[in-house]
Amino acid sequence: MIFKRGLSAALAAAVLSLALTAAGAAGVESPATAPAARKSPAASQERMKAWQAILAKPSLAVAVAFDEGGRLWRVANRDGYLLASHSDDLGRSFSEPRRINPEPEAILGDGENRPKLVVSRGVLHVSWTRGLSGPMTGDIRYSQSRDAGRSFSVPLTINDDRDIISHRFDALVADERGRVALAWLDKRDLQAAQQAARPYRGAAVYVAESHDGGQSFAANRKLADHSCECCRIGLASDVDGVPVALWRHVFVDAAGQPIRDFALARFDVAGQAITRASEDGWQLNGCPHHGADLAIDAAGRRHLVWFTGAAGKAGLWYRHGDGSAWQAPMPFGEAGRQPARATVRTLASRVVVAWQEFDGQNLYLRVMQSSDRGEHWTAPATQASTTQAADYPQLLVGRGQIWLAWHTAAEGLRLFALTPAPTP
Amino acid sequence: MKRMPHVMKLRVLLGLLGLLAWPAVAQAEAQVRPFVSGSLAAIRTAHAGQPFILSLWSIDCSHCPKELAALGALKKAHPRLRLVLVATDNGVPPTALAEYVAQHGLEAAEQWVFAGEQDERLRHEIDPRWWGELPRTYFFDAAQRMEGVSGLVPLQRLQQWATAAGR
Numbered sequence: 001m002i003f004k005r006g007l008s009a010a011l012a013a014a015v016l017s018l019a020l021t022a023a024g025a026a027g028v029e030s031p032a033t034a035p036a037a038r039k040s041p042a043a044s045q046e047r048m049k050a051w052q053a054i055l056a057k058p059s060l061a062v063a064v065a066f067d068e069g070g071r072l073w074r075v076a077n078r079d080g081y082l083l084a085s086h087s088d089d090l091g092r093s094f095s096e097p098r099r100i101n102p103e104p105e106a107i108l109g110d111g112e113n114r115p116k117l118v119v120s121r122g123v124l125h126v127s128w129t130r131g132l133s134g135p136m137t138g139d140i141r142y143s144q145s146r147d148a149g150r151s152f153s154v155p156l157t158i159n160d161d162r163d164i165i166s167h168r169f170d171a172l173v174a175d176e177r178g179r180v181a182l183a184w185l186d187k188r189d190l191q192a193a194q195q196a197a198r199p200y201r202g203a204a205v206y207v208a209e210s211h212d213g214g215q216s217f218a219a220n221r222k223l224a225d226h227s228c229e230c231c232r233i234g235l236a237s238d239v240d241g242v243p244v245a246l247w248r249h250v251f252v253d254a255a256g257q258p259i260r261d262f263a264l265a266r267f268d269v270a271g272q273a274i275t276r277a278s279e280d281g282w283q284l285n286g287c288p289h290h291g292a293d294l295a296i297d298a299a300g301r302r303h304l305v306w307f308t309g310a311a312g313k314a315g316l317w318y319r320h321g322d323g324s325a326w327q328a329p330m331p332f333g334e335a336g337r338q339p340a341r342a343t344v345r346t347l348a349s350r351v352v353v354a355w356q357e358f359d360g361q362n363l364y365l366r367v368m369q370s371s372d373r374g375e376h377w378t379a380p381a382t383q384a385s386t387t388q389a390a391d392y393p394q395l396l397v398g399r400g401q402i403w404l405a406w407h408t409a410a411e412g413l414r415l416f417a418l419t420p421a422p423t424p
Numbered sequence: 425m426k427r428m429p430h431v432m433k434l435r436v437l438l439g440l441l442g443l444l445a446w447p448a449v450a451q452a453e454a455q456v457r458p459f460v461s462g463s464l465a466a467i468r469t470a471h472a473g474q475p476f477i478l479s480l481w482s483i484d485c486s487h488c489p490k491e492l493a494a495l496g497a498l499k500k501a502h503p504r505l506r507l508v509l510v511a512t513d514n515g516v517p518p519t520a521l522a523e524y525v526a527q528h529g530l531e532a533a534e535q536w537v538f539a540g541e542q543d544e545r546l547r548h549e550i551d552p553r554w555w556g557e558l559p560r561t562y563f564f565d566a567a568q569r570m571e572g573v574s575g576l577v578p579l580q581r582l583q584q585w586a587t588a589a590g591r
Contacts, residue, residue, distance in 0.1 A: 044524060044527055045523075046520055046523035046524035046526075046527065047483060047520075047524050049517070049520040049523075050483040050513065050516050050517075050520035050521055050524055051483055051484075053513075053515065053516040053517050053520060054483060054484055054513060054515075054516055057514075057515045135483055135484070136484055136486060229486045230484075230485075230486065284557060284574055284575045285487060285575035285576040286485075286487045286557050286558055286559055286560075286574055286575030286576060287485045287486060287487055287488075287557060287558050288555070288556075288557045289485075289556060289557065289558070290555065290556065290557070307555070309555045309557055309574065314553070314555065336552065338544065338547075338548060338552065338555070340555075340556075358544045358545075358548060360545070360548045360549075360552070361545075363544065388542060389542040389544075
């Protein structure tokens with residue numbers, strides 16, 4: 001069995017590696033950078049081959065969002081193309097998929113790094129990470145459609161550092177005021193430090209903003225040094241439209257040990273004055289591959305959900321914060337059932353949190369709700385289950401409701417309307 | 425041979441290289457076994473009564489190369505060390521993994537790669553309290569009690585364990 005999989009994966013990798021080689025040289029839209037000038041740190045042939053095989057793996061990841069008219073949009077990743085389609089019957093049937101990127105790309109869709117879709121003012125905004133030739137390298141890509149999905153703009157590479165290093169784990173937000181912003185994890189500072197034989201912890205959070213609905217972006221800005229290297233970023237718009245990011249950071253304790261807890265910052269924070277968002281104290285010299293999610297309600301309250309593996313408190317946590325006043329974190333999920341992949345959304349004074357659990361046999365989609373901005377919560381309920389692999393749970397707002405979407409290998413995409421539940 | 429055309433020489437050379445490479449490729453493929461449901465039990469059985477290290481790693485893990493390098497150095501210092509490597513890169517060709525691992529001096533280590541089932545199932549079978557963070561190292565003593573460590577294992581701890589296990 002493994003030989004056959006190895007053979008077909010090798011073939012796919014070979015095809016994709018040709019595309020990657022071409023993309024690596026030519027994936028530059030900015031006229032300021034010469035296509036051939038991309039620096040690439042040395043990596044063994046074997047490691048590159050293995051990386052290309054990872055890129056060639058089929059992806060279960062989908063991104064879903066409602067537009068203002070109640071139409072459901074879906075972006076899926078297949079054979080090097082992102083495909084957009086829509087449904088007017090809440091996901092029972094979808095339109096013929098349209099390609100977003102004109103040329104094939106290695107699109108990361110496994111785990112924490114996955115394509116993003118936001119629909120705002122009728123514009124479809126899509127971001128993704130394109131895997132490059134070197135292991136764990138990537139570019140941040142963005143495209144939009146202004147004609148209801150009939151056509152998509154030529155993808156832009158958002159990171160202005162064009163070395164073949166890691167610019168990955170894109171997060172995307174777009175608001176009704178025409179503001180579009182991306183955040184991602186960027187290793188240009190790590191690379192510079194390595195070249196100067198200086199130590200540097202982790203990676204950095206970089207951002208790029210547009211004030212014209214995503215038609216043009218200002219220069220990249222660094223939001224913070226020393227982020228963790230590969231956990232998803234939570235991103236949401238504050239009430240004044242300024243984006244806010246939540247990411248796993250690498251703090252340092254008194255003994256100089258890396259502590260991988262969470263940090264939060266508005267995009268306009270001065271001088272990297274980031275806020276410590278969790279005090280789990282997870283000391284780890286490794287990769288958690290497990291990030292956080294953030295939602296901000298209409299009154300500016302931040303709602304955070306995250307995972308920690310810290311001894312004695314391993315599992316999922318929720319907290320909310322107003323300005324500098326932070327609630328004590330509240331644990332949720334069954335610790336013995338590998339709770340993971342939490343997501344949070346708000347609608348008026350409702351807050352919904354969804355996550356997955358695994359009991360050794362089946363995966364479960366779990367939900368809890370609050371009707372009073374996160375003060376009180378219903379007991380967790382199981383919304384669905386599956387016997388095979390599942391994508392991350394996604395919460396959407398549309399048609400005046402909160403929805404929960406779950407794409408699973410066995411059942412396909414399922415969409416659940418979450419009616420408000422009375423809280424105790 | 426002196427008067428053989430260049431093309432022919434090249435063909436002979438390539439043929440010889442192919443013959444030389446084939447056993448290495450075949451060996452690499454056979455060397456990396458698919459880690460599926462039941463594999464941990466098989467590993468335990470194979471090492472019954474002997475202490476061993478089981479190390480989980482991935483190509484897509486920026487800290488893992490350091491762990492592999494440390495384990496390679498450990499294996500060199502303790503040649504009889506029983507080392508089991510399990511890559512979580514489900515679907516990656518075993519040859520690529522084996523060749524990469526060999527670069528760290530670990531070609532003699534027993535190798536596995538996640539295969540077939542979904543990763544949650546395999547992780548849960550190894551340890552329901554492992555959250556998937558990498559590298560993840562399990563120290564099995566002679567009585568096969570397992571102790572898990574997340575992240576890079578301090579070199580001193582590796583050395584102490586290997587020395588004690590060797591007695």
